[in-house]
Amino acid sequence: MQDLWELGSSPKVIIGMIQKHIQVSDKTKVLDLACGKGAVSVQLAKALGCTVKGIDIIPEFIDYAKKKAQEYGVENLCEFKVGDINEAIKVQKDYDIVILGAVGDVLGTPEETIQKLKGTVKNGGYIFIDDAYGNDKSSGRYHTREKWLLFFQSAGMQLVDEGFNQEDELERLNDEQQSFIVMRANQLKEKYPDKAYFFDSYIKSQQAECDELENEISGVTMLLQVV
Numbered sequence: 001m002q003d004l005w006e007l008g009s010s011p012k013v014i015i016g017m018i019q020k021h022i023q024v025s026d027k028t029k030v031l032d033l034a035c036g037k038g039a040v041s042v043q044l045a046k047a048l049g050c051t052v053k054g055i056d057i058i059p060e061f062i063d064y065a066k067k068k069a070q071e072y073g074v075e076n077l078c079e080f081k082v083g084d085i086n087e088a089i090k091v092q093k094d095y096d097i098v099i100l101g102a103v104g105d106v107l108g109t110p111e112e113t114i115q116k117l118k119g120t121v122k123n124g125g126y127i128f129i130d131d132a133y134g135n136d137k138s139s140g141r142y143h144t145r146e147k148w149l150l151f152f153q154s155a156g157m158q159l160v161d162e163g164f165n166q167e168d169e170l171e172r173l174n175d176e177q178q179s180f181i182v183m184r185a186n187q188l189k190e191k192y193p194d195k196a197y198f199f200d201s202y203i204k205s206q207q208a209e210c211d212e213l214e215n216e217i218s219g220v221t222m223l224l225q226v227v
């Protein structure tokens, strides 16, 4: 991951949606759950002047995020902490905006995830979930848009907006990121030949994710409001 800063969600898409739908000031509190290397948090603080707390389980990612916050001059607006988001959601409350970007099922099923996220935002607050809509061809691991809408309805949330990746942009990004992953995994294979199987299967799993995103599912950034 050393060549990549953005590990999943598009900061540009999230910033654009906030500018379109949400009134932001320096009092606005944002929580970025599983923030990775802080690409979304730092660019959000820079663009909007809000305060952001980012939590991720990998200490090296958090160190990187702190360096980026300094580089962008927003270290006063950003706080980064190492932690498990399953624990964090029990104590982090009253945020204006909460982001769960490309984190999969770490918080459980979509229904469980939505309930847990709901507990961290204020009434009337907003939640971003970066996930995917499945279609008829997809494996069943992904819910259709209709299913997601039902989950939101029964949790008392409404879908305010949704952003999709442009297909050509997605392919370009996947190719670029996959080439870095292959290069670094091959370097690691040379260094640790006894773990070659592990690195090969990581390359394969990442390629399978790219293929799935390009062919079977639609990556989507959903903006929800607690009503």
Ligand SMILES: C[S@@+](CC[C@H](N)C(=O)[O-])C[C@H]1O[C@@H](n2cnc3c(N)ncnc32)[C@H](O)[C@@H]1O
Residues within 6 Å of the ligand: 005, 006, 007, 008, 009, 010, 033, 034, 035, 036, 037, 038, 039, 040, 055, 056, 057, 058, 061, 083, 084, 085, 086, 100, 101, 102, 103, 106
């Ligand atoms: C695909 S990355 C997305 C990172 C970031 N949200 C973004 O879009 O750039 C998934 C992140 O989830 C983090 N993660 C996985 N399980 C976690 C957990 N239980 N608690 C905190 N972070 C976790 C990983 O360390 C990784 O940084």
